[in-house]
Amino acid sequence: MPRKTYHHGDLKNALIQAGIHILAKDGVAGLSLRRVAGKAGVSHAAPYAHFTDKQALIAAISTEGYRRIHERIEAAVAEFEGDPSRQLLEAAWAYVDFALTDPAHFKITFSGVIEKEKEHPAFVEMSQKSFGAVIRIVEACQAQGVLAAGPSDLAAVSVWSLVHGLASLVLEGQVSHSLLDRMSVREMLVFSLNQMTKVPIP
Amino acid sequence: MPRKTYHHGDLKNALIQAGIHILAKDGVAGLSLRRVAGKAGVSHAAPYAHFTDKQALIAAISTEGYRRIHERIEAAVAEFEGDPSRQLLEAAWAYVDFALTDPAHFKITFSGVIEKEKEHPAFVEMSQKSFGAVIRIVEACQAQGVLAAGPSDLAAVSVWSLVHGLASLVLEGQVSHSLLDRMSVREMLVFSLNQMTKVPIP
DNA sequence: GCCATCATCTTGACAGCGTCAAGATTTGCG
DNA sequence: CGCAAATCTTGACGCTGTCAAGATGATGGC
Incomplete structure:
Protein backbone atom coordinates (compact mmCIF):
# COMPACT_ATOMS: atom_id res chain seq x y z
CA MET A 1 0.00 0.00 0.00
CA PRO A 2 1.62 3.24 -1.16
CA ARG A 3 1.50 6.29 1.04
CA LYS A 4 -0.29 9.49 0.12
CA THR A 5 2.45 11.87 1.17
CA TYR A 6 6.10 11.83 0.19
CA HIS A 7 7.08 12.15 3.81
CA HIS A 8 5.95 9.34 6.02
CA GLY A 9 5.23 11.41 9.09
CA ASP A 10 6.27 8.98 11.80
CA LEU A 11 8.70 6.67 10.07
CA LYS A 12 11.00 6.17 13.02
CA ASN A 13 8.31 4.56 15.16
CA ALA A 14 6.84 2.78 12.16
CA LEU A 15 10.20 1.12 11.55
CA ILE A 16 10.45 -0.01 15.16
CA GLN A 17 6.95 -1.47 15.06
CA ALA A 18 7.58 -3.12 11.70
CA GLY A 19 10.74 -4.64 13.14
CA ILE A 20 8.87 -6.03 16.13
CA HIS A 21 6.26 -7.59 13.87
CA ILE A 22 8.88 -9.19 11.65
CA LEU A 23 10.64 -10.56 14.73
CA ALA A 24 7.39 -12.11 15.93
CA LYS A 25 6.64 -13.65 12.54
CA ASP A 26 10.05 -14.74 11.24
CA GLY A 27 12.46 -14.55 14.17
CA VAL A 28 15.80 -12.85 14.54
CA ALA A 29 17.15 -14.26 11.27
CA GLY A 30 14.25 -12.73 9.33
CA LEU A 31 14.99 -9.21 10.49
CA SER A 32 16.63 -7.17 7.74
CA LEU A 33 16.71 -3.43 7.26
CA ARG A 34 15.28 -3.78 3.76
CA ARG A 35 12.33 -5.87 4.92
CA VAL A 36 11.64 -3.45 7.75
CA ALA A 37 11.70 -0.57 5.29
CA GLY A 38 9.43 -2.44 2.89
CA LYS A 39 6.97 -3.25 5.64
CA ALA A 40 6.86 0.42 6.60
CA GLY A 41 6.23 1.30 2.96
CA VAL A 42 9.44 3.16 2.24
CA SER A 43 12.48 2.50 0.08
CA HIS A 44 15.36 0.37 1.24
CA ALA A 45 17.61 3.24 2.30
CA ALA A 46 14.98 5.40 3.99
CA PRO A 47 15.80 4.08 7.49
CA TYR A 48 19.16 5.83 7.30
CA ALA A 49 17.40 9.13 7.83
CA HIS A 50 16.48 7.93 11.33
CA PHE A 51 19.04 5.30 12.29
CA THR A 52 22.78 5.46 11.72
CA ASP A 53 22.92 1.74 10.98
CA LYS A 54 21.15 -1.58 11.59
CA GLN A 55 22.56 -1.78 15.10
CA ALA A 56 20.83 1.47 15.95
CA LEU A 57 17.47 0.11 14.82
CA ILE A 58 18.05 -3.08 16.80
CA ALA A 59 18.94 -0.93 19.80
CA ALA A 60 15.67 0.97 19.42
CA ILE A 61 13.69 -2.27 19.13
CA SER A 62 15.53 -3.61 22.17
CA THR A 63 14.84 -0.44 24.12
CA GLU A 64 11.15 -0.79 23.34
CA GLY A 65 11.26 -4.40 24.54
CA TYR A 66 12.94 -3.32 27.74
CA ARG A 67 10.38 -0.55 28.13
CA ARG A 68 7.51 -3.05 27.94
CA ILE A 69 9.13 -5.29 30.54
CA HIS A 70 9.77 -2.33 32.81
CA GLU A 71 6.16 -1.27 32.42
CA ARG A 72 4.93 -4.67 33.51
CA ILE A 73 7.33 -4.81 36.43
CA GLU A 74 6.11 -1.46 37.68
CA ALA A 75 2.52 -2.63 37.23
CA ALA A 76 3.27 -5.69 39.35
CA VAL A 77 4.87 -3.53 42.01
CA ALA A 78 1.85 -1.24 42.08
CA GLU A 79 -0.67 -4.07 42.14
CA PHE A 80 0.91 -5.85 45.09
CA GLU A 81 2.00 -2.87 47.13
CA GLY A 82 2.99 -4.01 50.59
CA ASP A 83 3.49 -7.63 49.57
CA PRO A 84 7.17 -7.82 48.55
CA SER A 85 7.35 -11.55 47.93
CA ARG A 86 4.36 -11.34 45.61
CA GLN A 87 5.93 -8.34 43.92
CA LEU A 88 9.06 -10.40 43.41
CA LEU A 89 7.15 -13.29 41.90
CA GLU A 90 5.01 -11.21 39.58
CA ALA A 91 7.87 -9.01 38.43
CA ALA A 92 9.87 -12.13 37.67
CA TRP A 93 6.91 -13.63 35.88
CA ALA A 94 6.46 -10.48 33.83
CA TYR A 95 10.01 -10.98 32.62
CA VAL A 96 9.65 -14.67 31.83
CA ASP A 97 6.22 -14.23 30.28
CA PHE A 98 7.55 -11.59 27.92
CA ALA A 99 10.27 -14.01 26.86
CA LEU A 100 7.76 -16.78 26.20
CA THR A 101 5.25 -14.54 24.43
CA ASP A 102 7.70 -12.78 22.13
CA PRO A 103 10.81 -14.96 22.01
CA ALA A 104 12.58 -13.21 19.17
CA HIS A 105 11.99 -9.79 20.70
CA PHE A 106 13.36 -11.06 23.99
CA LYS A 107 16.35 -12.64 22.29
CA ILE A 108 17.32 -9.57 20.35
CA THR A 109 16.92 -7.47 23.49
CA PHE A 110 19.07 -9.64 25.73
CA SER A 111 21.24 -11.86 23.58
CA GLY A 112 24.07 -9.44 23.14
CA VAL A 113 23.25 -8.54 19.56
CA ILE A 114 24.00 -4.98 20.57
CA GLU A 115 27.75 -4.89 20.61
CA LYS A 116 28.42 -1.40 21.90
CA GLU A 117 25.58 -0.41 24.14
CA LYS A 118 27.51 2.62 25.24
CA GLU A 139 15.23 -4.44 49.41
CA ALA A 140 11.60 -4.76 50.43
CA CYS A 141 12.01 -8.53 50.50
CA GLN A 142 15.13 -8.23 52.62
CA ALA A 143 13.34 -5.90 55.03
CA GLN A 144 10.68 -8.54 55.57
CA GLY A 145 13.17 -11.37 55.86
CA VAL A 146 11.99 -12.94 52.62
CA LEU A 147 15.48 -12.66 51.20
CA ALA A 148 18.73 -12.88 53.12
CA ALA A 149 20.37 -9.64 54.14
CA GLY A 150 23.29 -8.31 52.12
CA PRO A 151 24.12 -5.68 49.53
CA LEU A 171 13.74 -20.33 25.12
CA GLU A 172 16.82 -22.17 23.92
CA GLY A 173 15.14 -25.50 24.50
CA GLN A 174 17.68 -26.46 27.14
CA VAL A 175 15.03 -27.49 29.63
CA SER A 176 14.24 -31.16 29.27
CA HIS A 177 10.98 -32.19 27.72
CA SER A 178 10.20 -34.50 30.62
CA LEU A 179 10.30 -31.55 32.98
CA LEU A 180 8.21 -29.31 30.72
CA ASP A 181 5.62 -32.08 30.57
CA ARG A 182 5.37 -32.29 34.32
CA MET A 183 4.91 -28.61 35.06
CA SER A 184 4.47 -25.13 33.65
CA VAL A 185 7.25 -22.60 33.36
CA ARG A 186 5.51 -20.50 35.97
CA GLU A 187 5.65 -23.40 38.40
CA MET A 188 9.36 -23.75 37.67
CA LEU A 189 9.78 -20.07 38.38
CA VAL A 190 7.94 -20.38 41.70
CA PHE A 191 10.05 -23.37 42.67
CA SER A 192 13.27 -21.62 41.69
CA LEU A 193 12.45 -18.43 43.55
CA ASN A 194 11.56 -20.51 46.60
CA GLN A 195 15.06 -21.97 46.53
CA MET A 196 16.27 -18.46 47.34
CA THR A 197 13.63 -17.11 49.67
CA LYS A 198 13.59 -17.74 53.40
CA VAL A 199 9.79 -17.69 53.41
CA PRO A 200 7.74 -19.71 50.91
CA ILE A 201 5.99 -17.64 48.27
CA PRO A 202 2.68 -18.76 46.71
CA MET B 1 49.38 -20.25 2.40
CA PRO B 2 48.31 -22.71 -0.26
CA ARG B 3 47.93 -26.36 0.56
CA LYS B 4 50.16 -29.02 -0.90
CA THR B 5 47.44 -31.52 -1.61
CA TYR B 6 44.18 -30.93 -3.43
CA HIS B 7 42.31 -32.68 -0.66
CA HIS B 8 42.63 -31.01 2.69
CA GLY B 9 42.62 -34.14 4.77
CA ASP B 10 40.76 -32.91 7.84
CA LEU B 11 38.77 -30.00 6.57
CA LYS B 12 35.74 -30.57 8.76
CA ASN B 13 37.68 -30.07 11.98
CA ALA B 14 39.79 -27.34 10.43
CA LEU B 15 36.62 -25.39 9.64
CA ILE B 16 35.38 -25.75 13.22
CA GLN B 17 38.70 -24.57 14.61
CA ALA B 18 38.86 -21.68 12.14
CA GLY B 19 35.36 -20.68 13.18
CA ILE B 20 36.31 -20.70 16.85
CA HIS B 21 39.34 -18.52 16.15
CA ILE B 22 37.30 -16.04 14.14
CA LEU B 23 34.73 -15.89 16.92
CA ALA B 24 37.45 -15.12 19.43
CA LYS B 25 38.97 -12.41 17.26
CA ASP B 26 35.96 -10.72 15.66
CA GLY B 27 32.90 -11.90 17.52
CA VAL B 28 29.68 -13.44 16.31
CA ALA B 29 29.14 -10.79 13.64
CA GLY B 30 32.50 -11.58 12.07
CA LEU B 31 31.71 -15.25 11.53
CA SER B 32 30.96 -15.94 7.87
CA LEU B 33 31.22 -19.18 5.96
CA ARG B 34 33.48 -17.57 3.40
CA ARG B 35 35.91 -16.26 6.01
CA VAL B 36 35.97 -19.62 7.73
CA ALA B 37 36.70 -21.28 4.41
CA GLY B 38 39.41 -18.75 3.63
CA LYS B 39 41.05 -19.23 7.02
CA ALA B 40 41.09 -22.98 6.43
CA GLY B 41 42.71 -22.36 3.05
CA VAL B 42 39.92 -23.65 0.85
CA SER B 43 37.51 -22.05 -1.59
CA HIS B 44 34.31 -20.39 -0.49
CA ALA B 45 32.03 -23.33 -1.28
CA ALA B 46 34.23 -26.10 0.07
CA PRO B 47 32.45 -26.21 3.45
CA TYR B 48 29.36 -27.56 1.72
CA ALA B 49 31.11 -30.89 1.32
CA HIS B 50 30.99 -31.22 5.12
CA PHE B 51 28.12 -29.04 6.35
CA THR B 52 24.68 -28.76 4.81
CA ASP B 53 24.54 -25.04 5.58
CA LYS B 54 25.91 -22.34 7.88
CA GLN B 55 23.61 -23.44 10.70
CA ALA B 56 25.23 -26.86 10.61
CA LEU B 57 28.70 -25.36 11.04
CA ILE B 58 27.45 -23.18 13.87
CA ALA B 59 25.92 -26.27 15.46
CA ALA B 60 29.27 -28.05 15.23
CA ILE B 61 31.07 -25.07 16.76
CA SER B 62 28.44 -24.94 19.50
CA THR B 63 28.78 -28.64 20.15
CA GLU B 64 32.53 -28.20 20.55
CA GLY B 65 31.88 -25.37 23.00
CA TYR B 66 29.51 -27.52 24.96
CA ARG B 67 32.03 -30.35 24.88
CA ARG B 68 34.71 -28.14 26.43
CA ILE B 69 32.36 -27.02 29.19
CA HIS B 70 31.31 -30.59 29.88
CA GLU B 71 34.95 -31.61 30.04
CA ARG B 72 35.67 -28.97 32.65
CA ILE B 73 32.60 -29.87 34.67
CA GLU B 74 33.64 -33.51 34.78
CA ALA B 75 37.14 -32.42 35.75
CA ALA B 76 35.70 -30.41 38.64
CA VAL B 77 33.60 -33.36 39.73
CA ALA B 78 36.63 -35.65 39.68
CA GLU B 79 38.87 -33.18 41.47
CA PHE B 80 36.49 -32.64 44.37
CA GLU B 81 35.09 -36.11 44.74
CA GLY B 82 33.17 -36.39 48.00
CA ASP B 83 32.74 -32.62 48.37
CA PRO B 84 29.45 -31.86 46.59
CA SER B 85 29.24 -28.17 47.46
CA ARG B 86 32.73 -27.63 46.10
CA GLN B 87 31.83 -29.63 43.02
CA LEU B 88 28.82 -27.37 42.57
CA LEU B 89 30.88 -24.23 42.87
CA GLU B 90 33.67 -25.35 40.56
CA ALA B 91 31.32 -26.76 37.95
CA ALA B 92 29.42 -23.48 37.98
CA TRP B 93 32.66 -21.56 37.76
CA ALA B 94 33.80 -23.69 34.81
CA TYR B 95 30.65 -22.56 33.02
CA VAL B 96 31.01 -18.88 33.88
CA ASP B 97 34.73 -18.86 33.22
CA PHE B 98 34.22 -20.29 29.76
CA ALA B 99 31.73 -17.51 29.07
CA LEU B 100 34.18 -14.84 30.24
CA THR B 101 37.17 -16.34 28.44
CA ASP B 102 35.51 -16.92 25.09
CA PRO B 103 32.41 -14.69 25.03
CA ALA B 104 31.53 -15.10 21.37
CA HIS B 105 31.90 -18.88 21.53
CA PHE B 106 29.66 -18.93 24.58
CA LYS B 107 27.13 -16.64 22.93
CA ILE B 108 26.86 -18.65 19.76
CA THR B 109 26.56 -21.83 21.81
CA PHE B 110 23.78 -20.59 24.08
CA SER B 111 22.14 -17.61 22.48
CA GLY B 112 19.64 -19.51 20.40
CA VAL B 113 21.41 -18.95 17.12
CA ILE B 114 20.65 -22.57 16.40
CA GLU B 115 17.03 -22.46 15.40
CA LYS B 116 16.23 -26.12 15.00
CA GLU B 117 18.42 -28.05 17.36
CA LYS B 118 16.44 -31.17 16.64
CA GLU B 139 21.64 -34.88 43.96
CA ALA B 140 24.88 -35.18 45.89
CA CYS B 141 24.26 -31.72 47.34
CA GLN B 142 20.72 -32.68 48.31
CA ALA B 143 21.95 -35.86 49.97
CA GLN B 144 24.25 -33.77 52.17
CA GLY B 145 21.61 -31.16 52.88
CA VAL B 146 23.49 -28.51 50.95
CA LEU B 147 20.50 -28.02 48.69
CA ALA B 148 16.86 -28.41 49.63
CA ALA B 149 15.18 -31.71 48.84
CA GLY B 150 12.95 -31.98 45.80
CA PRO B 151 12.98 -33.31 42.26
CA LEU B 171 28.50 -10.83 29.13
CA GLU B 172 25.74 -8.51 27.99
CA GLY B 173 27.01 -5.76 30.24
CA GLN B 174 23.84 -5.79 32.30
CA VAL B 175 25.71 -5.95 35.57
CA SER B 176 26.36 -2.47 36.90
CA HIS B 177 29.83 -1.09 36.78
CA SER B 178 29.71 -0.15 40.45
CA LEU B 179 29.17 -3.79 41.34
CA LEU B 180 31.89 -5.06 39.00
CA ASP B 181 34.28 -2.60 40.62
CA ARG B 182 33.53 -3.90 44.10
CA MET B 183 33.99 -7.60 43.42
CA SER B 184 34.96 -10.26 40.93
CA VAL B 185 32.51 -12.34 38.96
CA ARG B 186 33.62 -15.39 40.90
CA GLU B 187 32.69 -13.66 44.14
CA MET B 188 29.29 -12.84 42.68
CA LEU B 189 28.90 -16.49 41.76
CA VAL B 190 29.81 -17.60 45.28
CA PHE B 191 27.36 -15.12 46.75
CA SER B 192 24.60 -16.18 44.38
CA LEU B 193 25.08 -19.88 44.98
CA ASN B 194 25.04 -19.21 48.71
CA GLN B 195 21.62 -17.67 48.32
CA MET B 196 20.43 -21.13 47.35
CA THR B 197 22.44 -23.43 49.55
CA LYS B 198 21.49 -24.33 53.09
CA VAL B 199 25.13 -24.57 54.08
CA PRO B 200 27.65 -21.85 53.18
CA ILE B 201 30.13 -22.81 50.49
CA PRO B 202 33.67 -21.35 50.44
C1' DG C 1 48.86 -51.84 -12.05
C1' DC C 2 44.93 -49.86 -13.91
C1' DC C 3 40.58 -47.93 -14.11
C1' DA C 4 36.06 -46.46 -12.51
C1' DT C 5 33.71 -44.49 -8.89
C1' DC C 6 33.06 -41.37 -5.43
C1' DA C 7 34.18 -37.87 -2.10
C1' DT C 8 36.28 -33.63 -2.15
C1' DC C 9 37.30 -29.16 -3.73
C1' DT C 10 37.01 -25.08 -7.31
C1' DT C 11 34.75 -21.92 -10.17
C1' DG C 12 31.07 -19.16 -11.40
C1' DA C 13 26.61 -17.49 -10.75
C1' DC C 14 22.49 -15.62 -8.22
C1' DA C 15 19.58 -13.04 -5.02
C1' DG C 16 19.58 -10.65 -0.74
C1' DC C 17 22.04 -8.02 2.51
C1' DG C 18 24.08 -3.37 4.83
C1' DT C 19 25.77 0.81 3.47
C1' DC C 20 26.90 5.02 0.98
C1' DA C 21 26.45 8.86 -2.57
C1' DA C 22 23.67 11.68 -5.40
C1' DG C 23 19.52 13.50 -6.39
C1' DA C 24 14.35 14.34 -5.78
C1' DT C 25 10.72 16.01 -2.77
C1' DT C 26 8.69 18.23 1.04
C1' DT C 27 8.65 20.87 5.28
C1' DG C 28 9.49 24.72 8.01
C1' DC C 29 11.94 28.84 9.25
C1' DG C 30 13.52 33.57 8.32
C1' DC D 1 8.16 33.98 -0.49
C1' DG D 2 12.50 31.60 -0.69
C1' DC D 3 15.91 28.85 0.88
C1' DA D 4 18.01 25.52 4.01
C1' DA D 5 17.25 21.32 6.28
C1' DA D 6 14.97 17.11 6.77
C1' DT D 7 13.21 13.29 4.50
C1' DC D 8 12.88 9.89 1.04
C1' DT D 9 14.32 7.52 -3.68
C1' DT D 10 17.45 5.60 -6.81
C1' DG D 11 21.45 3.35 -7.97
C1' DA D 12 25.66 1.38 -6.88
C1' DC D 13 29.24 -1.32 -4.20
C1' DG D 14 31.18 -5.31 -1.88
C1' DC D 15 29.98 -9.06 1.04
C1' DT D 16 27.03 -12.88 2.19
C1' DG D 17 24.77 -17.87 1.87
C1' DT D 18 23.70 -21.12 -1.42
C1' DC D 19 23.54 -23.89 -5.60
C1' DA D 20 25.12 -26.07 -10.11
C1' DA D 21 28.73 -27.72 -12.95
C1' DG D 22 33.08 -29.16 -13.48
C1' DA D 23 37.98 -30.31 -11.94
C1' DT D 24 40.85 -33.17 -9.00
C1' DG D 25 42.53 -36.92 -6.53
C1' DA D 26 41.82 -41.02 -3.35
C1' DT D 27 40.04 -45.69 -3.03
C1' DG D 28 38.78 -50.27 -3.94
C1' DG D 29 37.80 -54.04 -7.39
C1' DC D 30 39.84 -56.42 -11.11
Missing part, protein backbone atom coordinates in the same frame (compact mmCIF):
# COMPACT_ATOMS: atom_id res chain seq x y z
CA GLU A 119 26.48 4.20 21.98
CA HIS A 120 22.81 3.63 22.74
CA PRO A 121 22.08 5.67 25.87
CA ALA A 122 18.31 5.11 25.71
CA PHE A 123 18.89 1.37 26.03
CA VAL A 124 21.26 1.81 28.95
CA GLU A 125 18.81 4.13 30.66
CA MET A 126 15.96 1.65 30.32
CA SER A 127 18.21 -1.12 31.57
CA GLN A 128 19.18 0.86 34.66
CA LYS A 129 15.58 1.86 35.32
CA SER A 130 14.47 -1.77 35.29
CA PHE A 131 17.34 -2.89 37.46
CA GLY A 132 16.50 -0.10 39.91
CA ALA A 133 12.98 -1.47 40.20
CA VAL A 134 14.35 -4.92 40.94
CA ILE A 135 16.66 -3.53 43.59
CA ARG A 136 13.72 -1.86 45.34
CA ILE A 137 11.75 -5.11 45.31
CA VAL A 138 14.73 -7.02 46.66
CA SER A 152 20.84 -5.18 47.69
CA ASP A 153 22.41 -4.65 44.27
CA LEU A 154 24.31 -7.88 44.64
CA ALA A 155 21.23 -9.77 45.79
CA ALA A 156 19.32 -8.23 42.89
CA VAL A 157 21.90 -9.57 40.46
CA SER A 158 21.48 -13.03 41.98
CA VAL A 159 17.71 -12.95 41.70
CA TRP A 160 17.79 -11.51 38.22
CA SER A 161 20.36 -14.02 37.08
CA LEU A 162 18.00 -16.75 38.17
CA VAL A 163 15.04 -15.25 36.34
CA HIS A 164 16.96 -14.32 33.21
CA GLY A 165 18.63 -17.71 33.14
CA LEU A 166 15.35 -19.58 33.42
CA ALA A 167 13.82 -17.56 30.60
CA SER A 168 16.89 -18.10 28.43
CA LEU A 169 17.18 -21.82 29.03
CA VAL A 170 13.50 -22.40 28.30
CA GLU B 119 18.37 -31.42 13.41
CA HIS B 120 21.68 -31.38 15.25
CA PRO B 121 21.67 -34.51 17.41
CA ALA B 122 25.30 -34.16 18.47
CA PHE B 123 24.48 -30.82 20.07
CA VAL B 124 21.45 -32.24 21.86
CA GLU B 125 23.48 -35.17 23.10
CA MET B 126 26.21 -32.92 24.52
CA SER B 127 23.56 -30.76 26.12
CA GLN B 128 21.94 -33.73 27.83
CA LYS B 129 25.29 -35.10 28.95
CA SER B 130 26.17 -31.82 30.63
CA PHE B 131 22.79 -31.49 32.25
CA GLY B 132 23.11 -35.06 33.52
CA ALA B 133 26.35 -34.11 35.22
CA VAL B 134 24.64 -31.14 36.87
CA ILE B 135 21.82 -33.36 38.08
CA ARG B 136 24.29 -35.72 39.72
CA ILE B 137 26.03 -32.84 41.47
CA VAL B 138 22.70 -31.47 42.66
CA SER B 152 16.63 -33.21 41.27
CA ASP B 153 16.03 -32.29 37.63
CA LEU B 154 13.93 -29.34 38.73
CA ALA B 155 16.50 -28.24 41.29
CA ALA B 156 19.17 -28.61 38.63
CA VAL B 157 17.25 -26.29 36.34
CA SER B 158 17.08 -23.73 39.15
CA VAL B 159 20.78 -23.90 39.85
CA TRP B 160 21.69 -23.85 36.19
CA SER B 161 19.37 -20.95 35.49
CA LEU B 162 21.21 -19.01 38.15
CA VAL B 163 24.62 -19.82 36.71
CA HIS B 164 23.62 -19.35 33.09
CA GLY B 165 21.85 -16.12 33.92
CA LEU B 166 24.84 -14.69 35.74
CA ALA B 167 27.14 -15.53 32.85
CA SER B 168 24.72 -14.01 30.36
CA LEU B 169 24.09 -10.80 32.30
CA VAL B 170 27.79 -10.19 32.81
